[in-house]
Amino acid sequence: MASLLTAKNLFFVLVFSLIGLTYWIVTVERDPSNDTAALEEELMLINARDPARVFDPNGTPGDMGLPVILPEELSPEVSALVRKGWNEQGLNQFVSDMIPLRRRLPDVRDGWCRSEEQARRDRNIGPGTLPPSAIVIVFYNEAWSVLLRTVHSVIDRTPTELIDEIVLVDDCSTMSHLKDQLSSYIASLDKVRLVRSSERMGLIRARLFGAKSTTSNIITFLDAHCEVIEGWLEALIAHVASDETMIAIPAIDWIHEDTLALNAQNSVKYFGSFDWSLNFQWRAREQRIKSASKNGTVFIHPAAPYDTPTMAGGLFTIHRTYFQRLGWYDEGMEIYGGENMELSFKAWMCGGKLQIVACSRVAHIQKRGHPYLREIVGGLALVRRNSIRLAEVWLDEYADYYYETFGGRSKRGNFGDVSARKELRRQLQCKPFRWYLEHVFPEQFDPSRAVAHGEIRFEGKTQYPLCLDWPTQLALVGCHGTGGHQLWYLTKQGEVMRDDNCLDYDGKALTMYRCHGMGGNQAWSWDPETKLLKKLFFDRCLQWDREFSLQVCDPNEPNQKWMMHNFKPNNL
Numbered sequence: 001m002a003s004l005l006t007a008k009n010l011f012f013v014l015v016f017s018l019i020g021l022t023y024w025i026v027t028v029e030r031d032p033s034n035d036t037a038a039l040e041e042e043l044m045l046i047n048a049r050d051p052a053r054v055f056d057p058n059g060t061p062g063d064m065g066l067p068v069i070l071p072e073e074l075s076p077e078v079s080a081l082v083r084k085g086w087n088e089q090g091l092n093q094f095v096s097d098m099i100p101l102r103r104r105l106p107d108v109r110d111g112w113c114r115s116e117e118q119a120r121r122d123r124n125i126g127p128g129t130l131p132p133s134a135i136v137i138v139f140y141n142e143a144w145s146v147l148l149r150t151v152h153s154v155i156d157r158t159p160t161e162l163i164d165e166i167v168l169v170d171d172c173s174t175m176s177h178l179k180d181q182l183s184s185y186i187a188s189l190d191k192v193r194l195v196r197s198s199e200r201m202g203l204i205r206a207r208l209f210g211a212k213s214t215t216s217n218i219i220t221f222l223d224a225h226c227e228v229i230e231g232w233l234e235a236l237i238a239h240v241a242s243d244e245t246m247i248a249i250p251a252i253d254w255i256h257e258d259t260l261a262l263n264a265q266n267s268v269k270y271f272g273s274f275d276w277s278l279n280f281q282w283r284a285r286e287q288r289i290k291s292a293s294k295n296g297t298v299f300i301h302p303a304a305p306y307d308t309p310t311m312a313g314g315l316f317t318i319h320r321t322y323f324q325r326l327g328w329y330d331e332g333m334e335i336y337g338g339e340n341m342e343l344s345f346k347a348w349m350c351g352g353k354l355q356i357v358a359c360s361r362v363a364h365i366q367k368r369g370h371p372y373l374r375e376i377v378g379g380l381a382l383v384r385r386n387s388i389r390l391a392e393v394w395l396d397e398y399a400d401y402y403y404e405t406f407g408g409r410s411k412r413g414n415f416g417d418v419s420a421r422k423e424l425r426r427q428l429q430c431k432p433f434r435w436y437l438e439h440v441f442p443e444q445f446d447p448s449r450a451v452a453h454g455e456i457r458f459e460g461k462t463q464y465p466l467c468l469d470w471p472t473q474l475a476l477v478g479c480h481g482t483g484g485h486q487l488w489y490l491t492k493q494g495e496v497m498r499d500d501n502c503l504d505y506d507g508k509a510l511t512m513y514r515c516h517g518m519g520g521n522q523a524w525s526w527d528p529e530t531k532l533l534k535k536l537f538f539d540r541c542l543q544w545d546r547e548f549s550l551q552v553c554d555p556n557e558p559n560q561k562w563m564m565h566n567f568k569p570n571n572l
């Protein structure tokens, strides 16, 4: 398992030890007798000390989504507080706490959205005539300021007629501010209802617990660390109101996890994708916009709703009846992870649609690390188990390409009983996964069309077998036979691909680069006879001699020989 000691792994070991150490220092070494008055004084100083850095037009930090940047010099007490926030929340809670629970955000929608909204209202489609939605927000040990800013943003920036109720689901939090303090705070808020679970359910079951506790026909899910933008819910509801099988997703803007600045430049430029490890990914829309305007005779505005093959998972609007018909989530899945893919695949495969409503904008804090999983023993193994259930039920013959990412089908382990989920799929008469790939996500790399896939093994003389490995830097390390960083695909276009990244040679440097699909620096050929891996155009072959280089091709040079597996010449 030499690959365990790759640079990336070492980096993570280092980072986690540092986090552990600082946490220890903060919790153990902190003197509880420190007087809080001095601390408060310093906080006021932070606010006042450097007005150029803490941009603050109305005396309120973070107003209009502007960044709050802490001074570089902080007292040990404040530094400890800042670190504590990061450790517990995966975001800069200290900064969040400085920002009022109700802050203004700019209306970042495309101008087209406001005219669409007005046109709808002129046709008498709007608040008062559109069906209202329940808004379900699950939280677990969320920071007070982060959770309440989510709730207030919804109340302040949503027409009240569109809100059936706001259901806060406490997934058995342990932090004291989420007990009586929260109950009494929300008692004064109109339409907000708090339900609590007496045991940890996990995000997946907690969302369903909240959804099933409402009677609303339309359910909107939000994460507990969001701030909505004017017009967000109206656009979502208007889009699903007349189409029961439509799942509408807002464009997700980014609240910076360190400064809590609103960054709303890019959200509508992406659609939801996935890699063959079944991780959610974003992918640029550019090509899709181009080809739509090429084929179409009707101009489609870029701010109009657009198809997305997958969803990130936390934010969407769905008809209760449709969610129910699709079998809700797979409740055999634990905590979180994989449920977003399940809903995405089955919505498309079973006759529905998934679209991003670009006029609905919700800003979201992407936390660092996985705070939701942190206290779960074997949290990341649970995500894999969920994904295996997903693959078993929905991926057909493509399931094996997922299993190869961790060493194959024999390494699946115990994933529980999926027979009820398979029966659900049969009853709904859903289409095959291949149909989904061809019709919903044609630009996705299809591993069944790979010319070769598996490890790429060095055939020169070495003490033990070495394989091409790419976590963050290209390396040659001991072959481990369990996929991961050693799982490669040779595509029809000659790309040597791993996780959407391709082996790239520009005449000088050999690197891994995001695959661009245009050949050039990323076009290679592999000959199963000579085992040479040749860079086309430069007419050089990949050689390893304690380091990588490209040399004049020589079929008698053992250091230029590379073994690829599952060679399928018909795919050339």
Ligand SMILES: [Mn+2]
Residues within 6 Å of the ligand: 223, 225, 314, 364, 365, 366, 367
């Ligand atoms: Mn989230």
